[in-house]
Amino acid sequence: MKKVTLTLMQQILAQVAGAPEGATLSAKALLHLGSRAALDQALSRLVRRRQLMRAGRGVYVRPVETRFGVRAPSVEKVVEAIASRRGETVVSHGAAAANALGLTSQVPVRMVYLTSGRSRHLKLGAQVVELKHAPGWQLIKAGEPAGEAVRALAWLGPAHAPEALKTLKRKLSESEFRALGATRHVLPGWLAEQVSAELAANG
Numbered sequence: 001m002k003k004v005t006l007t008l009m010q011q012i013l014a015q016v017a018g019a020p021e022g023a024t025l026s027a028k029a030l031l032h033l034g035s036r037a038a039l040d041q042a043l044s045r046l047v048r049r050r051q052l053m054r055a056g057r058g059v060y061v062r063p064v065e066t067r068f069g070v071r072a073p074s075v076e077k078v079v080e081a082i083a084s085r086r087g088e089t090v091v092s093h094g095a096a097a098a099n100a101l102g103l104t105s106q107v108p109v110r111m112v113y114l115t116s117g118r119s120r121h122l123k124l125g126a127q128v129v130e131l132k133h134a135p136g137w138q139l140i141k142a143g144e145p146a147g148e149a150v151r152a153l154a155w156l157g158p159a160h161a162p163e164a165l166k167t168l169k170r171k172l173s174e175s176e177f178r179a180l181g182a183t184r185h186v187l188p189g190w191l192a193e194q195v196s197a198e199l200a201a202n203g
Contacts, residue, residue: 012039024055111129161190
């Protein structure tokens with residue numbers, strides 16, 4: 001039994017050996033190697049040996065070896081891998097977007113991402129990451145300044161959005177601000193009205 005388990009562990013490690021940093025692994029994706037029970041046992045043993053890290057329920061990642069020792073893979077790379085593997089849209093939280101756009105000096109104390117998938121937590125070494133389910137309008141234009149602006153404004157709320165929009169109009173290029181305006185049809189009423197008002201101001 002030990003020999004069989006060891007062989008299965010070696011096969012699992014071979015699956016992740018050439019994978020890029022942050023690539024995720026699950027027992028479901030390894031069912032071609034053995035039964036679910038055997039895979040769960042082998043994965044648990046690899047975690048105990050610190051050859052794999054359990055990032056979340058049923059999600060495993062390979063630690064990164066450096067000349068300074070072993071570390072967890074970067075949060076960004078793991079989140080990207082999860083989004084790609086599960087076909088989810090994952091974007092930065094509104095607080096992080098507002099900070100990146102210079103709309104607030106407040107630095108988020110927790111790492112939170114918005115996702116089209118279910119809400120859950122990941123643990124990467126000492127870092128806990130929250131993936132929070134969000135409505136579709138908060139996930140639009142992923143990777144674009146207009147999308148980041150929408151998420152920042154949503155986080156800032158109705159009271160602070162007007163002033164933030166004036167700042168965004170200065171910071172974003174004309175085409176980027178127009179792209180923000182083009183999202184109005186999916187935004188909640190209060191935000192659509194404020195974006196429209198800023199677009200109309202001064203031409």
